[in-house]
Each structure stands twice: as C-alpha cells, then as structure tokens.
Amino acid sequence: MHTLYNLVSGPLVWVAFILFIGGSLYRIITMAILAKEKDGAVYAYMDTYHAFRSIYHWIIPFGSRNMKRKPVITSVAFLFHLCLILVPIFILGHVMLWKDSFDIAWWYMPDLAADIMTVLVIGACVFFLIRRLTQPEVKYLTTASDFVLLGIVAAPFITGFWAAHQWPGMRTALILHMLSGEIMLAAIPFTRLSHMIFFPFTRGYMGSEFGAVKHARDW
C-alpha cells in the first residue's frame, strides 16, 4: 500500500504531467507541420480577428444559436467544463501540494465551493451518461470509448470527493484519486479529450472561413 502510494504520488505524477504537456505540444506541433504540408488553406485563410470572434461566441454561455436552442445541455456543459478546470487548480488540497513541493502558492477556494463544484462535475457526468443512453441521436454515435472517457473524467472527482470527506476506505480512495487524475491528464492529448487542445484551432479556422472569406457568422 505504501509503495503504491509513493508510486502514484511521486513518479506517476511526473509521468502524467510530462505526457499531458509534452503530448499536447507534440500533437499541436505535428498537426501544425502536417497542416503546413497538406492543408495549406488552413494557414492561408486563418484570420486572427475572425478566429477570435468565433471562439468568443462559442466560449460564452448562450453565445450561439444552437446553445440558445438547447438551454439544458448548454447550462450543464458550461458548468461541467468550468468546474472541471477550476476545481483541480484551486482546491485547497492541491494548492497545498504545490506549496509543499515547489513552495509556490495561489488563491484557493473554500471547501464548500469545492464540494459543490465537484458534485456538479459528477452530476454532469451522470447527465451525459443518461443522455448517451437515452437520446437516439447521441446513442447512435456512442462507442465503448465514450463511456471509458466519461469514466476517466468522472473518476478523479468521485474518488477525490470520497477521500476529502474521509469516508471509509479513504486511503484506497486517495490512491485511486491520484491514479485516475494522472490517467485523465495523460489521456487528454491522445483521446477525444484532445478537443481541449484543438478547440481553438477548429473553431478559429471555421470562424476565419465564415468571417473573412464568406462574410457570414458561424454561431
């Protein structure tokens, strides 16, 4: 148990961060090179103003027509992504780890806020799961990997919540929490979670094509 704890809290953290950061850079750079070779249009038509104009409309809640048409999924998706990013960065436990390891610190959120936001993430995952199982248009597209990805995202939050509340088996929960968090970080560049790194490029390119060439809005 002790060895396992040392492994997940030591070397695997490094591995996860290296895979996450290195992998993301690798994906972006290889794609940029490939685009240069095969998709010259991407560079020719990419237009900063229109790219950001489109990104802007798609990162603010209800900024696009489709979001307005679908208020439930829009609200859930925005809360989910927001909490998913904020909680791991600003939760006290994590901030303390940074302080202990590297002597750097930043603002942390109150425990209650962290609890609520964690529950929101888990709830959103349940919502996505139900949506995948019940909505024909989503079910049709769903593959086994979609459930795996949902599990990868939900796991650190479920186990983290478990450990933070010191429920029975918290030691195991803590180890699972670190392990699942590491899996999620490492998975981002190499799975469909890579939409995190590619979103600005795909959206920005479509925004440029619509805005700069076709003089139309794409939201």
Place this chain on the structure above:
Amino acid sequence: MTETVIRSRKIKEKKRVYPPRRPVPDLGLDKGAEKLTPERIESTIRSVLDNETGARLKVYVDTCAHCGLCSEACHFYWSHDGDPSYSPAGKVKQTISEIVKKKGKVDADFIRGAAEIAYTECNLCRRCSMYCPFGIDIAYMMLTVRRIAHLLGVVPQYIQDTAHSHSATMNQMWVKDDEWIDSLLWQEEEAAEEIPELRIPLEKEGADILYSVIGPEPKFRAQLIYQAAVIMHEAGVDWTMPATPGWDNSDMCMYTGDNEMMGRLKKVHFETAMRLKNKRIVMGECGHAFRSIFDMGNRWLAWKMPPIPVTHAIEFYAELFRDKKIKVKKKFEKPVTLHDPCNIVRGRGLHEMARYVVNEICTDFIEMHPNREHNFCCSAGGGVINTGPPFRNKRVEGNRIKAEQLFAAKSKGAQVVIAPCHNCHGGLEDIIHHYNLKMELKFLGDIIYEVMER
C-alpha cells in the same frame, strides 16, 4: 421573434426504432460498385488519405466528441423525425470515420452505401458547422467521401453524366458551341421585339463586365438571358458574353469529387474573362457556381481569392438599385417570402443585400424562419438534384422541414417564394409540388424585369 419560433420547434416524435435504409437503385452506384476489388478500394483510399488530406481530417475525426449537437442543423434529420442516421455526425460515422478507422479496408457494399449517403443525403450546405461547438467542417468530410467515390467510379449516373458533359463541352448541359451562340442570338431577337436597339454583345473586348450564366439557361431557361439582357440594357451597362466555351461557370465536377475537372472548368472560365480583358465577372442567380468560382475552384487553381473579381447577381442588382441605374415603375404587389441560398448566404453573406433588393422591388415581404445564415437548405444543392430522378423522392421527402417552413410563411400571407439560385429553384419547385403548397416561385430577375421602368 426568430428565437421563439425556433425554440418552440421540436422534433415532433422521436422514435425508438427507425425504418432501415433501403439502397436506391442507381446504375452509376450499382455498376460502379460491382467493378470494385478490395485492393483497389484500399489503395485508392490510402492514396486520398495520405496525399490529399492531412491535419484537418485527422483533427476533425479525433475531435468529434460524439455529442450529437449537430443533429438539429440538418434538414434530413428533421424531416426523418430525428432518425440519427441522418444527423451530420451520423453520416460521418457511416462513412469517413469508418474509412479512416479501417484504413481503407472496407468492402464494395460499404463504398456504395457511403457514396449514396455522401451524394444524396448531404447538400454540403455547411449549416452543421454552425451548430457543432468545435466548428467541424462536415461538408469537407462528405466531399472527401465523394472524392474517394469518384476515384473509385461509384458516382450516381445522372450527376456523372453532367460531369461528362463538363469534360466534353466545358458546360453542364451538352450545349454545343454553335448552339450557345444561336441561343443568345435567338434571345436577342426576341428581346428586340420589345426593345429594338437591344443587343447581347458577344466577344466585346474590354467590356466592363463578363456576364456568366449556367448551362440550364440556354438549355431551358432562356428567358433568364432575355431578362438579364433587358436589365443590362436599361441600366446602360458595358457588358459582354463570350462566344467560346468558358461561358458556363456551373460545376458539377466540384460535387462529384472530380477536382481536376473542377480546376479545368474554372481555368477556362477565368481565362475567358482575361482574354476579353473584362474588369469583372458578373453572374446570374446561381449558388453552386458562385461557390465554385469564389471558394472551391479558385483554390484548386491556387488562387486564394478569384483572380478576377466575381459579383453575384444579388450584389449586382443591389448595386444597380443603389446607383439608381434601374428604376421601379410599380412595385410587385403579391406578398413574397425569400429563401436564403446556402452558397451565397453561408457562402458569401449576401442575405442583407438580398433583402435590400427584395424591398426595392416588392411591397410586401414576409420573412420565413429560420432565415439568413440559419436558413434550411432546399435539399437540391450540393449536386443532390443532379443525381436525378432515382433520388428525387428521397430528396423531397428528406426536406419536409422546408415544406413546413414555406407553409408557415404562406400562412402569414406569402404567395410567392423568391429563390435567387438555380438549384434552390429546382428543389423548391419539387417541394412545392410534392407537398401541394400552391406557391409561386420566382427569381429576383423575374420580378425586376416585371417591375422595372423600360
């Protein structure tokens, strides 16, 4: 107003089980698929994936989160009561993502099915890119499927015939060189009965404008050339038409996946305007031809933007009204509604200009909803109407939502639908008939001709 209308519109009854797809018999698809071998399929697909696609396709395939939010962008999805196999991502799943995943190891049946989906169930209207949170270009992915199907020779017969016409005659409708000139002289003669001094200038070097039409105009909509000539004459425009191939800017090769031919067609077209030293090309009310010269054909020829300015009819009419070059005698009084064609609205943002022109010539304009960039396609575009009679019912039944949209405009009083695009015209004509909407259909040019001072 717009928002409430759209938000209240829901797929009426989503079902648990949707009827299975039955392949529509088509000589081009069936015979083409019969000739395929696994080796040929694999090597063709690999060549397209390795040599013609790159980061875009990879990122699009990797990024799609299977969220299904693109579904309600598609008129086919709406019109099939939410059948997920008609959603944009559903069509991707059945075609290109399978092709990429299996690296080309798919069988002839699969290719036939994928070709039918890409050629007849997607109008490449790009509405889904406005509904996908990531802005994935699904039209591009469907075009990639068409490219593969073209190289494999699995293309619906009718549109392939049109593509053959393009390669043999440089126009869409097998119009021979002398027939083209004859048609213009004939229209000039007809128009001269009304305006004796009217001319259709041929081969006039240095004219400001090269006026370009598409194959169907000399073939069976010759009155449009007549009307255009009258408008040009009354506006006092310095214009000309070429007496050589290159007059037709339509392009079904762009839609079959025959990019090489698309390039040849646009090259002849641009070079004709350059030979005649025209300042710009003005074209009739056509959507796909505009896409071809403004967006796709020029790119194949490595022109970031067209090498010579291209003006769509809507822009041109707006210009004539703004500069008061044509005056309206008495505005058109029947209530009208306007269909926004994808290729000049999502493709060029001409929606406000179109409304300006409509308001200049009509007294009573009723919007249909959704409109502008969010308008539903006519389901004829993207070459779908050119796949011909075998797929007619599929096309018309696949766009019930458009009939509902037209009916809603009609119930507010609209009697005439203005569709400033040839394909939209064909598509809407079929929809109006099939759903018994009893609405009239007109080009902007029809109405301008009717109401202008002359």
